[in-house]
Amino acid sequence: MFYRLSGVHHASYMSDSRLYKIPADRNLALFFLALGLAAPFLFGSLYLNSYVLPWLVWTAAALGLNMVTGWAGQLHLGYAAVMAVGAYSAVHAAKFGVPWEFALLIGGISASVIGSLFAFAALRVKGLYLALTTLAMQFVMDWVLTHSPTISGGSHASLQAPTFALLGQKITSDTGLYYVAFGWCLLVTIFMLNLRRTGLGRALVAVREKDYAAAVLGVNSFYYKFVAFATSSFIGGVSGAILVATFFFLAAPEQFSVAVSIQALAMIIVGGLGSIIGTYFGVALILLMPSIVNGIVAGGASTLGLKLNVESLAHIPNAVYGALIIIILMIEPLGLGKLYGNIRDYLILWPFDQLKK
Amino acid sequence: MELAFLAELTANGALTGLLYSLFAIGLVLIYKASSVPNLAQGALTMVGAYLVLALARDAGLPLWAAIPLAAVAMFGLGMGIERVALRRLAGRPIVMILMMTLGIDIFLRGTTLAIWGGTSRSFDLGVSSDPLFLGDILISRINLVGAAAAVLLFVVFVMFFRTRLGTRLRAIADDYMASWSVGISVERGVGLSWGLASIVAVAAGIIWGEIQGVDQSLSLLLLKGLTVAVLGGLDSIFGAMLAGLILGIVENVGSTYLDPLVGGGSRDLIVAAVLILTVMVRPHGLFGRHDIERV
Numbered sequence: 001m002f003y004r005l006s007g008v009h010h011a012s013y014m015s016d017s018r019l020y021k022i023p024a025d026r027n028l029a030l031f032f033l034a035l036g037l038a039a040p041f042l043f044g045s046l047y048l049n050s051y052v053l054p055w056l057v058w059t060a061a062a063l064g065l066n067m068v069t070g071w072a073g074q075l076h077l078g079y080a081a082v083m084a085v086g087a088y089s090a091v092h093a094a095k096f097g098v099p100w101e102f103a104l105l106i107g108g109i110s111a112s113v114i115g116s117l118f119a120f121a122a123l124r125v126k127g128l129y130l131a132l133t134t135l136a137m138q139f140v141m142d143w144v145l146t147h148s149p150t151i152s153g154g155s156h157a158s159l160q161a162p163t164f165a166l167l168g169q170k171i172t173s174d175t176g177l178y179y180v181a182f183g184w185c186l187l188v189t190i191f192m193l194n195l196r197r198t199g200l201g202r203a204l205v206a207v208r209e210k211d212y213a214a215a216v217l218g219v220n221s222f223y224y225k226f227v228a229f230a231t232s233s234f235i236g237g238v239s240g241a242i243l244v245a246t247f248f249f250l251a252a253p254e255q256f257s258v259a260v261s262i263q264a265l266a267m268i269i270v271g272g273l274g275s276i277i278g279t280y281f282g283v284a285l286i287l288l289m290p291s292i293v294n295g296i297v298a299g300g301a302s303t304l305g306l307k308l309n310v311e312s313l314a315h316i317p318n319a320v321y322g323a324l325i326i327i328i329l330m331i332e333p334l335g336l337g338k339l340y341g342n343i344r345d346y347l348i349l350w351p352f353d354q355l356k357k
Numbered sequence: 358m359e360l361a362f363l364a365e366l367t368a369n370g371a372l373t374g375l376l377y378s379l380f381a382i383g384l385v386l387i388y389k390a391s392s393v394p395n396l397a398q399g400a401l402t403m404v405g406a407y408l409v410l411a412l413a414r415d416a417g418l419p420l421w422a423a424i425p426l427a428a429v430a431m432f433g434l435g436m437g438i439e440r441v442a443l444r445r446l447a448g449r450p451i452v453m454i455l456m457m458t459l460g461i462d463i464f465l466r467g468t469t470l471a472i473w474g475g476t477s478r479s480f481d482l483g484v485s486s487d488p489l490f491l492g493d494i495l496i497s498r499i500n501l502v503g504a505a506a507a508v509l510l511f512v513v514f515v516m517f518f519r520t521r522l523g524t525r526l527r528a529i530a531d532d533y534m535a536s537w538s539v540g541i542s543v544e545r546g547v548g549l550s551w552g553l554a555s556i557v558a559v560a561a562g563i564i565w566g567e568i569q570g571v572d573q574s575l576s577l578l579l580l581k582g583l584t585v586a587v588l589g590g591l592d593s594i595f596g597a598m599l600a601g602l603i604l605g606i607v608e609n610v611g612s613t614y615l616d617p618l619v620g621g622g623s624r625d626l627i628v629a630a631v632l633i634l635t636v637m638v639r640p641h642g643l644f645g646r647h648d649i650e651r652v
Contacts, residue, residue, distance in 0.1 A: 075452055121637070127451045128394050129636045132587060136632040139580060143626050147619060262459055269456045315471035322464025326442055329457050333449055 003348045017197055022348070036182050040175040049174050049247075051288060056185040057243045059283045062267045063192050063276065064235030069265070070274035071201065072228035073208025074122050078134040079236055079264045081141035082118075084256030086111035086237020087244040088151055091251050094162045101166060104241050111237020112230045114141075119229035123222050126211070138258050145253040158252035164245045177246040184242050188235055192276050204228055205274075266321075270328050271335050278337020285336070289324060290317040361493045366610045368494050374585075374605015375504035376568075380561040380578050381585040381597040382510060383554035389530040389592040390550035393443060394451075396458040399579030400465035401555055405431050406562030406571045407473050410480065420482070428559045435555030439548045466576055477570035480563065503564035510560060511598050526550060530592060580625070584632040590645020600643060604631060 003024045010016040020026035035042075039052055065079045090107030094100055121133040145152045152159060164171045164180065171177060195201040203224045206214035211221040244251045263286060271282020297316050300306075332339050380402060387395045395401075408430060412423035438461060446454050482502075488495045517523045528536045529546040537543050565575055585604050589596025608627050615623040641647040 069452065073450075075455070121633075125636055125640050128455070129587075129640045131451075131455055132394075132583060133633055133636045135580070136584075136629040136636075139625055139629040140633075143622065143629070147622060262463075265456060266459070269453065273452070309474070311474040311476075312471045315467045315475070317467070319464055319467030319471055322460050322462070322467055325456060325460030326464060329453060329460065330442065330445060333446065333453050 003344075005348065008348070019193060019197065033186075036186070039182070040178055045174040048178050053178050053181045054243070054247050055284055055287055056181045057239055057247060058264075058267065058287055059280050060181075060185045060188040061236055061239035061243070062264060062271070062279050062283050063188050064232040064239065065264050066268045066271075066274065066276075066279050067192065067195070067204075067235070068228045068232040070268060070272075071195065071208060072204040072225060073211075074225055074228060075127065075131040076118065076134050076229075076232075077131050077258075077261050077265060078118060078138035078141065079232075080256040080258070080260035081138045082111050082115040082233045082236045083240030083243070083260075084141060084145060084251075084253070085114045085240075086233075087240035087251050087256070088145070088159070089237075090241030091159055091161045091244060092151075094245075095159075099168075100162075100164055100245065104238050104245075107241035108234040108238040111240070112234040115233020115236065116226060116230045118233075119226045122225045122229065135258070135261075138261050142253060142257060145256070152251070152253055158250040160250050161244050161248075181242060181246055184238065188239075189276065200224070200227065266325050269335060270325060272337025273335065275335060275337025275341070277340055278335050281336040281340065285324065286321070289321060293317045293320045363610070365494045366613055367606050368491075368496060369500065370606040370609025371602050372496065372500040372504045372605070373609060374601040374603065375507040375598070376500065376561075376564060376601075377578075377581050377585045377604060378598045378601025379503060379507035379510065379557070379564060380582040381589065381601060382507075382514065382594055383557035383561065384582055384586040385589070385592060385594050385597045386514075386550045386554040386557065388586070389594075390526060391439075391443070391447075391547040393454055394458065394583075394591075395551075395554065396455060396579065396583075397438070397461040397465060398554065398558060398582060399576035400462040400469075401431070401435070401558040402562040402565065402578060403571075403573070403575040404434070404465050404469050404562075405555070405559035406480075406566035406575055407469050409559065409563055410478060410566070410571055411473065413480075414478075420480075424559070424563065428556045431555040431559050432552040435551040435553075435558075436548045439551040443551075444544060444547075462576070462579075466573065470573060475573055477572035477574075479570050480567045482563070482567050499564070499567050503568070506560055506564060507598070507601075510557065511594060514594055522549070580632075581628055584628050584635070587632060588635045588642055590642030592646055593642070593644035596642055596644035604628065607631065 003022055005022065008021050010021075015021070020029065036056075040048060043052060061079075061083060065076060068074050068076050086107035088107075089110040090100075090103045093103040093106045098106065118134055118137060121137070122130055125133065164177065166180070171180060196205075203214070203219045204227075206217065206219050207221045207224050207228075211225075214224075215221045240256070244255075248255060267282040267286045268279055269282070270285055271280070272278030294313070294317055297313060301313075328335065380398070383398050383401070384395055387393055387398075405427060408427040409420075409423050412418050412426055413420055416423075418426070442457055442461060443454070446457055482499070487498065489498050489501065490496075518527055525536070525541050526546050526549065528539075528541055529543050533543045536546075561578070562571075562575060565578060569575075581604070585600045586597055587600075588604060589598070589600030608624055608631075611627045612624045615627070619626075635642060
């Protein structure tokens with residue numbers, strides 16, 4: 001009905017390798033692109049900068065993590081550490097007087113270098129042991145951040161980011177900062193959308209499905225694991241830098257702690273491994289859920305006349321966050337992206353669904 | 358550095374290490390039966406400690422009644438978690454299982470703190486906090502009690518694995534397909550191992566709660582417990598005991614010498630380094646089974 005076709009039938013290889021195989025998908029993407037461009041005029045600046053902007057930056061970061069975990073199948077529990085490397089090196093570079101364009105690049109490249117260290121762990125082990133190693137590396141990175149005053153300015157200090165500027169223009173307005181985040185998220189999304197159409201993307205999927213089998217087929221599995229870690233770390237590093245430059249305005253070790261790593265992993269698992277639209281959903285759910293739950297609990301308590309103490313109010317969003325992960329894994333282990341895909345597959349054939357299969 | 362000081366560091370490190378083993382036994386029990394790395398063990402430990410505290414303090418029960426009651430309740434909770442959350446994920450990729458245990462961890466921590474609050478509270482087990490002198494060596498009494506509990510649990514589990522039920526669990530750990538085909542209920546066995554691990558969590562929660570107070574920091578034992586379990590080989594209880602001793606000694610001696618050099622706080626660094634080194638050098642640990650992967 002919405003898609004105005006019954007099934008996808010390719011008549012040529014060209015049509016099979018198109019980015020959008022269904023016109024409705026393309027139209028939907030164009031609609032959201034227009035919505036994103038028009039967002040500053042549609043939403044108030046409070047919503048824009050406290051919800052939409054972090055959502056977009058986190059989506060870019062989560063897409064990077066999804067590349068290494070969802071596409072290449074390498075568990076990564078130290079993604080926040082990589083983002084921290086990018087954020088801190090970019091801020092330091094910008095403080096040193098490097099223009100922000102290059103500071104972001106420096107952040108991305110240094111994150112990529114440190115992130116590649118994780119790939120050496122992936123050379124030796126995989127699965128659970130890789131997860132534990134990356135987790136340990138995250139702890140090491142936390143420790144380095146809090147214990148080296150030259151990087152973070154001390155254990156409880158935070159590092160002020162210089163005013164963000166591109167092409168010599170200082171960007172301070174809410175709208176400007178939003179467009180920076182939007183532009184970066186758009187870039188990463190386009191990269192990820194096209195990834196599955198390239199040889200690199202297919203090689204990553206082969207490594208994910210079974211790395212030995214991929215090696216037998218002539219795919220150098222270590223090389224592709226390495227590329228996956230380096231690229232995703234670059235994306236993570238730049239995202240971390242942009243997050244600090246446009247949202248936090250200062251860098252502190254707590255912003256990149258182990259809990260944040262787990263949160264990033266939760267985003268892509270709730271969203272769906274290897275699903276781009278799912279990553280958008282997952283980030284929205286995990287990132288925006290605490291404030292929504294806070295509102296509901298506070299509102300519910302006041303209407304019911306219950307008196308909850310401050311501590312309970314502070315911890316209920318956490319409990320709900322955990323419950324959300326559990327429930328989504330129980331209902332659909334492949335995440336929100338898969339749920340969306342199911343609905344879409346149903347609607348593509350909808351009036352004629354007795355014809356399918 | 359004189360020898361007596363080193364001996365004291367070693368002795369106290371070994372005792373603390375056995376306390377890590379006490380925690381790690383829970384991880385090993387679950388991994389052995391179902392190959393699930395239970396990242397919620399830290400939260401289970403915390404829930405166990407809070408539960409004992411709630412029964413003893415708020416409900417006014419004596420400790421000797423509160424502890425078994427809490428153990429029974431936790432046994433049920435562990436079985437319930439396995440039944441509701443983990444069983445339907447069997448056979449799924451490890452990343453989903455890991456995320457599920459992380460979700461349970463976050464949920465349990467949030468719920469516990471929402472109910473009982475986050476301020477640190479303490480037990481009163483009646484163990485004197487005066488140090489014990491063995492020759493020149495100072496030893497903390499509660500650590501000694503905890504280490505004794507760890508060894509006792511180890512002995513109990515060694516004996517348990519020789520019973521009929523324990524043999525079944527060993528069969529499941531060995532090859533669950535084969536166990537299935539000879540009529541062993543694998544699901545029930547895995548559920549039982551979750552229940553037992555939750556009881557271990559109560560024991561670890563009581564001892565660690567007495568040492569450092571009952572609060573959120575109990576769940577931070579997870580990294581140390583994981584390190585011990587991996588070093589010992591994830592599916593070996595004896596390995597966990599030995600690895601606990603090793604990690605405790607290395608951590609205590611190492612941090613004493615390293616702290617002045619790096620400005621404090623090197624304990625976590627040493628633990629993380631041990632974990633990374635173990636996985637890099639010998640992923641299956643000291644006594645773990647080395648599986649061969651087939652394409």
